[in-house]
Amino acid sequence: MNVLLDSLLELIRRTSAEIPDDVHRAILTSLENEKKGTIAESAFKIIERNIGLAKNKSQPICQDTGSILFYVDCPVGFDQIAFTETCREAVTLATRKGYLRQNSVDSITGVNDGTNVGPGSPTVHFHQHRASTLQVRLMLKGGGCENVGAQYSLPAEKLKANRDLDGCRKVILDAVLQAQGKGCGPGVLGICIGGDRAVGYEFSKLQFLRLLDDRNPDERLDALEQDILTTANELGIGPMGFGGKTTLLGVKIGVANRLPASFFVSVSYMCWAFRRQGVELDSALGISRWLY
């Protein structure tokens, strides 16, 4: 019996089938706020019913079980190679059990071998820390919302966006406009201001590990997050782009230094079917607590 394998399998099952509480609360609030008798309200009702069904049946919330992204905070000296091997094993097993769709395709041949394991899948990000605790977070990010992510290079003349926070605001709101309908709204934005192209997108996704109702400790970024959330919800895009009051459930912004020559704003979009969970593992690698 492999305790770590069982723990990771349970993490995958629960991530795929259960919406985290913080996201569920936000969806319930949006349902209450939506105008009664509209197709937007109907959409929210189906979403809410789906969340309950998936949990009760222990089945995927969404059939696109997405890119499989592990984020691991581990002590110094932790065997990352062995851990990654077990992640791959857990993913194969979870796919066989139907927690994950056969979702990984060879980009050259188009062949889907049905295991979900291959170059870049799953992806395991390690972060060493001085503490002795081991925490594993998992994000399953579907293709619909991944496709509407966008990276802007400032200045962006068409949008009159200069190299300042107002320019960032303009391109981020443009991303919301462009994403309408396609990314299964209401969604959540994870944003990185700065970085190179790769770091920008990586940091933007890390923002999804934050709790939806937390506040940014940086006052300037906090103000921008609140402003974008409010403004986006005034655009009338609504759930699934049907028109309505809730276009976004949250906005999370991180920042990285940039080169003098570059100014990227990277926007990742997460759909309402926001699948992320996390566990802390004990010394025997069993689950000692859930993080969300």
Add this chain to the structure above:
Amino acid sequence: MKILQAPFTEEMMRSLRVGDEVAINGVVYTGRDAVHKYLHEGGELPPGVNLRDGIIYHCGPVVMKEANGDWKVTAAGPTTSIREEPYQGQIIRDFGVRGVIGKGGMGDRTLAACAAHGCVYLHAIGGAAQVLAECVKRVRNVYLLEKFGSPEAIWELEVENFPAVVTMDSHGGSLHAEVLRHSQAALAERV
């Protein structure tokens, strides 16, 4: 709520307008990126697949094989339709398709094909894989499974009370175009 009961006739589809909520009863065929590209390039429909007066569902379901050998759909929400925009109009025309189920809406060419050939775009709720899987009563068959893999195969599904909203009709109406126009104007006032 309007009931769309197979066979799906032109008259039935022409009677629908943007904003109508419908419940679909009958057979739908899944088909997404690989199938659309394949048909566009002249690929033949496998024997047994009949899209005339039929419905294509942009969906890559999770399907499990049960102990008795039957297939069971365990998750089945729509995928983003706009990727099929280069192909959809032609497929509606050539195969006599009456309905396209998907999410996110489609563009001008598909809208024109809906008007010309009596077809509608039926928007299902993205991400609602369980609610929609419950509407799939039986998997009748699967085609091109080996060639394209499970999510991209053509699954022949019997659905009951499958909920969707007409967001593009056969009279030139598109909710997507309308929401885009309004939201663009609202944004222009705020930047």
